[in-house]
Amino acid sequence: MRAAFIGSNSQTLSTAELLLEDGHEVIIIERDRARIDELSERFDAGFVHGDGTLPDVLRDAEPENTDVLFCLMESDQTNILAGLIGRSLGFARVVPRVNDPQFQRIAAELGLEDSVMPNRAVAAHLKQLLSGAKSLELSSVIRGEAAIFSLTASETEKGPIGELDLPDRTHVVCLYRNEQFYLPQEVRTIKAGDEIILITSHQQLSKLEQRFERSEAGDQLNAD
Structure with a gap:
């Protein structure tokens, strides 16, 4: 590279x-x-x-x-x-x-x-340390075939989270809206501009890239 x-x-x-x-x-x-x-x-x-x-x-x-x-x-x-x-x-x-x-x-x-x-x-990491929480790097908990994929919702993705067009073995982990963190059960509807974090498998990355026109290099974080 x-x-x-x-x-x-x-x-x-x-x-x-x-x-x-x-x-x-x-x-x-x-x-x-x-x-x-x-x-x-x-x-x-x-x-x-x-x-x-x-x-x-x-x-x-x-x-x-x-x-x-x-x-x-x-x-x-x-x-x-x-x-x-x-x-x-x-x-x-x-x-x-x-x-x-x-x-x-x-x-x-x-x-x-x-x-x-x-x-x-x-700052978020230091806040966790101050509170006594054990902070783990994402790469240490996402292993094997698992991968993380993120996307910013457009007008096309607006609507209920359950209606988001996702391939098999792919689920919404959380989303960020106006810098605030939400779990799927807390915010059931996606708005344009939301950052959506997905967990998926390596085999589904190409489908996600095609679906959301994102770059694999930019949106995935894999563990070795």
């Missing part, structure tokens, strides 16, 4: 390091030449010098040969802009970092459904 990153903050470097350890190709787009010189001694990665929000610079990262573009800069607005430009240039998948819930909703409305909220995820 080939992954490109805009910027070189700590989140980018931590993710890039893990990908490199697994044998993936990493490209880092950085506007500071001195920073590139420093990082090139630490990371066996490719580098593109320039502003990652500019189309000409992103083209140098070879969107046609890249599986995913990560936009993990500090500014939500900049990440969304870079994600939109990257998508228009043909990156197969763009993943913008978005921390403000209002920008998360905007990102979803713009079709940037792979946006991530790392600050919120870390």
